[in-house]
Amino acid sequence: MADRSSPILSSSLDPVGEQWDDLRRVGHEMLDEMFDNLMTLREQRVWQPLPDTIREGFRHTDVPREGQDVHAFAKAFREEVLPYSVGNRHPGFMGWVHGGGTPVGMLAEMLAGGLNANLGGRDHAPVEVERMVLRWAVALMGMPDTASGILVTGSSMANFIAVIVASRAVEGGLALRNSGVGLRPLVGYAATSAHGCVSRAFDLAGLGSEALRLVPVDKDFRMDTAALQEMIAADRKAGREPFLVVGTAGTVDVGAIDPLDEIGAIAREEKLWFHVDGAFGALARLSERFAASLATIGQADSLAFDFHKWAQVPYDAGCILVRDAQKHAAAFAQNLNYLSREDRGLAAGAPWFCDFGPDLSRGFRALKVWATLSVYGTQRLGHMVERCCDVAQYLAARVDREPTLELMAPVTLDIVCFRLVATGMTDEDADVFNGEIVKDVQESGLAAPSTTRINGRLVIRAAIVNHRTQEEDVDRLVDTVLACAERRRSGGA
Template identity: 75%
Template sequence: MVDDTDLFSSLDPQGADWDRLRATGHRLLDMMFDNLQNLREQPVWQPLPDDMRAGFRNAPVPDQGMDADAFGEVFRETVLPYSVGNRHPGFMGWVHGGGTPVGMLAELLAAGLNANLGGRDHAPVEVERMVIRWAATLMGFPETASGLFVTGSSIANFIAVIVASRAAENGLSLRENGMRDRSLVGYAARSAHGCVSRAFDLAGLGSDALRLVPLDDSFRMDTTALKEMIAADRQAGLEPFLVVGTAGTVDVGAIDPLEAIAGIAAEEGVWFHVDGAFGAMAALSPRFKEALSGLEKADSLAFDFHKWAQVPYDAGCVIVRDSTKHAAAFAQTLSYLSREDRGLAAGAPWFCDLGPDLSRGFRALKVWATLSVYGTQRLGQMVDNCCAVARHLADRVAAEPTLDLMAPVTLDIVCFRLRDPALTDEQLDHLNGEVVKDVQESGLAAPSTTRINGRLVIRAAIVNHRTMVADVDRMVDAVLCFAAKRRSGLPA
């Protein structure tokens, strides 16, 4: 007979240690609130010192544990000052949301609950179903649409490609027989995010099965070319099954002509999917929602709450109009996952029937908290403000004699370039790239670079709710300052 006193006493604190851990938790929470409150006084980004990097890379696996308070101090010194910087109002290089204090608290609650949302009958599952219904409503989908939370749009797009391929004629046989002699092909604009091509790769279709459609002068999909490409592929004996439109392209923020693409997809009998990673959230704004016309006709939609909706990472989402087709692409019957009519194993269908993950965290809680605390009206005003700041940046660029605006500003992404008639295009590419690195290392701002029509340009994405006019002006001033130093030969 084994007595409980002879067994391991669990990982929970014992006795008065609960009070000590509680005090540590309050100190850590205050540390994060203080850090968020004073973001503007900190560098946007700073490189991790070599000794700290070496410390991470050479640290042995811990044998004996350390005090939680001591661990918090290690975090404060080695991680907190050297994160990617997307919370800072000067971060503009990539489409990353800034997060919110409310979202941070929701993450704490979710971690404390430690719920697995792969399935079973419990309240967190109903919360996710509720938020999926809200998301479908916001995007103009029917309330009966299916969906689930995933890490981000990369996985959301992957799931959509899987569902679309299974929804094609005789597509369900792919689950058992694979591609074999099938020749499925899909279409997306050349500006589509690389994760769409990767989805074709991971789905076993092959990245070459994704046809890249040329762009028009506004950096949107050329729908005339799309129709010609579909016709040519049918003539060649291939099977068009999917067309992907983008709402907010990664380079310039353009929105493909979704209404026209929806019409072509309907005529051709192919699945219409929209990658709305960040741009779909323009639906929160009455002013910009019209630009998404046609999105509501999609068969599926991928987007991220952790971008423009400011939910902490990660919180991607996929919505599928036809819940039956969604479940048919993923559902499986296993004895240890049998569903019951009551008890903890009730509540079918489970979320593991709608995607590849059986183990799933409670991502929906922080989305629920964000939408509940801030409301869609205030979030829509935030979208409007980001676009207004982007427009100010575009106007500022147009007013500077040594800067060129390189693409139309559709939403919140501004692409511009330093110019100098004394330099070749290649020399200007180098200058723009080096100046961006100078600005990043200064800690003043964090733009990034991309290429438009073969030329390297500076890219600023105004996604953070904290970014204001003064922040983009500071970024432009820094670009001009470092460019002047490089032209004069002075150290940056």
């Protein structure tokens, strides 16, 4: 008779006997290596290109038929992945609005993986943890305690959910769940500076990206509310049906904050759904310095933001809050036999999170949010937000002092856009020059800015979102930019 305890014949994937001890040792070694890696980030390169040999190995390795020793997996991760990640943990990473993560968040992610809870629904402790985290988010953002919410992958999904809820909240809108949106000429509004995921949300919602009207911005890159009112009036006159206006708290290009007070007032007057995309800027409310300027967020009908940006929660951890929980649920809830809700037992605890978004299978994102907020506290996180903004102002001042650099936009929060003055070049050649400098800086491993376009010109963009970034890091960025520029000008590139 076959030995049913054999790891080869057993259907269980758990270790057997002493294999547990071996796995424990490997696990502790990997955890210690990650702590050591985090402790020595400043000694490492911000980013380095993935070698072709490793890239080709990933692209041409066949699906494993036989399992390998866990030590081999640990070695492959250590040598082929860890040194070549995107670099956003590093204090020199400033290119995109990525949080840096924390050791506490890393531990919470590990625990969530071990628990392997599905938060689509049912009655269990992880669901209550997410409800607690959402209740905290509602309080932090100044929304009423009757508001609903859900944790999602990020603000792209959060904005998509907001567009869906807003379109179903119009008169007769719930019928769209069955009939589709083709017969309703719904249109919405956002500034030209709005994140591209808002346009994509209109596309995915079946409204079409052209149904999102892009409103001009003023000299400070904030939505022009007079233009907004004119566009609403023109659309109504043309027989279209305005239903939504999106204000941005922290634009992706320059970090500007739209005039949310004015936009909210127009939305109320025009009976439009008022949504705020606060992907990173909403969390500036954690700071006493910025809370007042973002007070209107609490008056929004819905709000999207990311814990994985300024709150430093590991990816991914986005959030959507909706003022009217009934309208939120009405846009997504389903009655299915295999998802019946009971008054007790494991199928109790309705409403479930699958009633508030498109996902039935959902991971335990709330654990790392809970860990981060409870261990560090909102006061410390608010101070961290202020420090990021202080470092951004320091960078802006440094740029102003350099004769070969120019600041290209006001610094509202933590994003600094600047450009090398390319004397004797056309604007197009200067764009190419600045773009090449950014790639040079990234490949140096000393800093990682990115680019964007301001008034049609390509600029260097530094977003100070990482809690580890200090003045010395932005000085290194500027020094490296200047050194790379000088090398190119002298023909050394």
